[in-house]
Amino acid sequence: MAKYSQEFKLKLVKEYENGNLGYKSLAKKYGIPDSSPIRKWVNFYQLYGKEGLSPKKSKEVYPVHFKLDVLQFMKQTGSSYQEAANSFGIREYSMIANWNRAFNEDGIEGLKPKQKGRPSMSKLPKKKNMNNSQKMSREQELERENELLRLENAYLKKLKAYEENPNAFLEKHKQHWHLSSKKKDID
Structure with a gap:
């Protein structure tokens, strides 16, 4: 309303x-x-x-050639956005300002209507590219393997600490969690 x-x-x-x-x-x-x-x-x-x-009934969509005509009219006559909107029967002159900005940034492509909303989900799952190892250099492959080994090592250390003394491990992490939650409260 x-x-x-x-x-x-x-x-x-x-x-x-x-x-x-x-x-x-x-x-x-x-x-x-x-x-x-x-x-x-x-x-x-x-x-x-x-x-x-009276309020507008529906959102009006203008074709690209109409937008170009309005912008050309403004350029030739030196009229303002408001004057151009009045001449072409457009209620919101700010729309012409948006067209002008889009045209200056992207050319005619900027005036084409853009799809709204989220893209639809694909019915088929995306296939992972298995050729990543071929695209990486030997040095990159070694760095990647090194990082994976570091992660595995850290995981195994934590697992061993937990198996040796589960209560101490949980207490340590509870304290860490408690301290970080206090920091959030202070901010």
Whole structure:
């Protein structure tokens, strides 16, 4: 549901058009934190009439060639984002600013629609590449083997310490856990 009703917006627009109060005064009078929504409502009302104050029904998707036309129009005429939005019937001029940024960064590819959401999961599990050992140099293979041996050695030492005295091993790790949890509480 919209934050402000269409009737409320129309009331403020009419009050502004009567010339008694400006944007900031209207915002203050009706407890609106910023005057920019009122400015936007007046603009929409002047362009589209009463329909300009009603909420959009659905999200509109613009084709790439339309976006290019808008950007070309701005470049040729030197118009602002707001003027271009008014000329092309776009409600949110910030959308044109996003198109301009995307075009400057990525060219036409930046204007193409991007897929939203997470990619679908593959039905087949990914096969692991078994040729990793062939791609690694001999030195890298030895470093990898060395690291695996260090890990195995550390694991066996801990296992041996646990087998010799399980209670002391658990107490040591409880103290370590307790100390690290106190550090988190301090932060």
